[in-house]
Amino acid sequence: MNISVNHLGFRPDDQAKHAVIWGSEPLTSFQVIDLTDMGYNEIGPNARPNTVCFRGELCWADYPWGRYAIADFSPLSKPGLYLITLDNRFNSVPFQIRSDVYSRTLRKPFEYIHLQRCGDAAANYHDRCHLDDARRRDTGEYVDTVGGWHDAGDLRKWVEHTLMLGIGLGRLETELEPAWRTFDLREGDIRAEIRWGNQYFLKMQAADGQVWHDVGGGVDGDNSDNHWTDNRIGTEDDRFINTSYSATIQWEFISFQAQVAGLFGQEDAYYARRCREAAEATFRFMADKTNATPKEFAWAVLALCELFDLTGDVTVRDRLEAEIAGLLSLQETDYRFEQQAVRGFFYADARKTDLFRSARDSGLPLIALCRAAEYAAGGSVLKKKLRRAIELYTRGYLMPLSRTNPFAMIPYGVYTATVPGETYRPLGGKLFYRFFVEVKGKCAFGVNSHLLSHAVGLQAAGTFLEDADLRVLARRQVEWVMGGNTEHSCLMSGEGINNPYPHSRFLGLIQGGIVNGIAGTEEDVPFLDLDTTMDWRTAEYWSPHVSFYLWYGSRECRGLRLDPLPY
Ligand SMILES: [Zn+2]
Numbered sequence: 001m002n003i004s005v006n007h008l009g010f011r012p013d014d015q016a017k018h019a020v021i022w023g024s025e026p027l028t029s030f031q032v033i034d035l036t037d038m039g040y041n042e043i044g045p046n047a048r049p050n051t052v053c054f055r056g057e058l059c060w061a062d063y064p065w066g067r068y069a070i071a072d073f074s075p076l077s078k079p080g081l082y083l084i085t086l087d088n089r090f091n092s093v094p095f096q097i098r099s100d101v102y103s104r105t106l107r108k109p110f111e112y113i114h115l116q117r118c119g120d121a122a123a124n125y126h127d128r129c130h131l132d133d134a135r136r137r138d139t140g141e142y143v144d145t146v147g148g149w150h151d152a153g154d155l156r157k158w159v160e161h162t163l164m165l166g167i168g169l170g171r172l173e174t175e176l177e178p179a180w181r182t183f184d185l186r187e188g189d190i191r192a193e194i195r196w197g198n199q200y201f202l203k204m205q206a207a208d209g210q211v212w213h214d215v216g217g218g219v220d221g222d223n224s225d226n227h228w229t230d231n232r233i234g235t236e237d238d239r240f241i242n243t244s245y246s247a248t249i250q251w252e253f254i255s256f257q258a259q260v261a262g263l264f265g266q267e268d269a270y271y272a273r274r275c276r277e278a279a280e281a282t283f284r285f286m287a288d289k290t291n292a293t294p295k296e297f298a299w300a301v302l303a304l305c306e307l308f309d310l311t312g313d314v315t316v317r318d319r320l321e322a323e324i325a326g327l328l329s330l331q332e333t334d335y336r337f338e339q340q341a342v343r344g345f346f347y348a349d350a351r352k353t354d355l356f357r358s359a360r361d362s363g364l365p366l367i368a369l370c371r372a373a374e375y376a377a378g379g380s381v382l383k384k385k386l387r388r389a390i391e392l393y394t395r396g397y398l399m400p401l402s403r404t405n406p407f408a409m410i411p412y413g414v415y416t417a418t419v420p421g422e423t424y425r426p427l428g429g430k431l432f433y434r435f436f437v438e439v440k441g442k443c444a445f446g447v448n449s450h451l452l453s454h455a456v457g458l459q460a461a462g463t464f465l466e467d468a469d470l471r472v473l474a475r476r477q478v479e480w481v482m483g484g485n486t487e488h489s490c491l492m493s494g495e496g497i498n499n500p501y502p503h504s505r506f507l508g509l510i511q512g513g514i515v516n517g518i519a520g521t522e523e524d525v526p527f528l529d530l531d532t533t534m535d536w537r538t539a540e541y542w543s544p545h546v547s548f549y550l551w552y553g554s555r556e557c558r559g560l561r562l563d564p565l566p567y
Pocket of ligand 1 (some may be wrong): 117119129132150155354
């Protein structure tokens with residue numbers, strides 16, 4: 001029998017404390033044991049019978065993956081260390097009930113980012129590296145682009161993804177201001193880390209305001225630059241700068257610079273002005289550029305909300321309102337495709353023939369709508385429109401999808417067309433869904449960023465709509481990542497058990513790194529590389545997961561004090 005539960009545990013007041021149970025025996029009840037009682041399976045002279053502190057009934061139901069039961073122990077709220085057992089024959093992973101289950105994890109993803117520093121020595125990992133970054137692939141000119149962070153399980157510096165690390169750190173500092181002074185006594189660890197990463201992003205901004213695409217990203221993303229170098233400029237192993245354009249990168253950059261300018265405004269006015277001017281230069285560069293996808297519109301909305309908060313500039317406000325309208329224009333408010341199961345989803349583009357799906361940014365439209373709702377004035381037409389859009393997407397789309405499985409994980413995507421040889425599950429009418437990314441002809445990524453970005457969006461939506469069910473649904477996505485999944489695998493190194501060995505070919509294990517997560521087969525059943533086959537699709541660390549986790553965790557822990565470290 002299998003008992004799946006969030007390895008981190010639960011807070012005393014959490015609603016819907018659930019474990020998911022499946023297997024061959026039709027058991028009807030479960031028990032919870034308090035491990036601090038010392039009775040449980042204690043061997044030796046102290047042995048005594050187990051004390052069951054909670055009992056409950058199992059509610060079985062059929063799902064596409066088979067028959068599953070939910071074990072609901074929501075009333076259990078006493079702090080402690082527990083496990084769930086089925087008649088003392090099958091046990092869950094032990095888990096905590098305590099108020100700081102999330103806040104106590106946040107230092108680990110922070111240190112993961114610190115160890116991904118490029119250009120600096122990372123203690124116990126590597127000496128100073130890539131001091132010869134880099135030469136332009138288009139002109140051959142050398143441009144100092146030393147610094148930043150390595151992305152993922154390699155040494156490449158994708159701006160789109162490593163900017164996410166900065167954004168996650170920004171959220172952590174804004175929401176919680178941890179009293180961490182291990183690496184920087186004067187300014188604190190988070191601010192020092194933000195400055196470290198940002199030197200690279202500022203160097204990647206061209207004179208016309210455009211932010212370049214990557215350093216070391218290779219040719220069309222190959223691994224030709226994914227190596228250590230001799231740190232000497234002008235030698236054969238120097239890496240390349242790719243100066244190509246991406247709308248998402250420009251908006252992410254504006255969002256981050258505006259955030260940093262706000263954070264440093266008081267204590268370092270010079271630096272804050274430098275970041276603000278960088279954001280404004282890219283904003284001017286974007287004056288004649290248009291967005292086409294929900295991802296681009298969403299990042300534009302987030303960026304312009306930040307920039308308008310900072311500057312109050314009416315040009316920014318006008319552009320912001322246009323981008324909000326653009327995002328809303330891609331949302332479907334009716335039941336279409338001859339079905340009544342879902343509505344409120346986003347289309348991939350203005351042709352409106354397929355739905356928006358993204359392994360990295362699927363939750364971004366919801367995050368952007370909620371951020372825009374903070375911007376919109378109370379009682380305004382815009383605020384009402386945004387409220388309606390958020391209600392439709394969460395209650396009309398995400399909620400029905402989450403009921404397809406006992407884990408309440410949001411399936412990866414809904415489709416208007418299927419591919420032969422792969423499983424697409426009927427949703428109703430002419431719509432189909434898959435729990436995991438399609439495999440044929442695609443890089444079938446694990447779904448952690450899909451889930452974690454939705455967790456951030458649902459958390460914001462739950463707060464805005466004052467809907468506790470949405471906040472629970474947000475948490476359920478995080479629980480999947482933290483071990484409450486079909487593989488009983490905690491997908492962050494250093495937390496929980498059964499972690500995959502990461503596809504991290506240069507640095508190996510890094511505490512706080514989150515891997516891509518569970519992907520699917522052609523048959524759309526879960527797949528995770530727990531056999532060290534170095535399958536990057538499921539087991540590679542990636543910056544966006546860490547960012548979304550910090551973003552979620554920071555918001556979730558608002559008002560909690562993070563412990564200073566004892567050194
Ligand atoms: Zn490096």
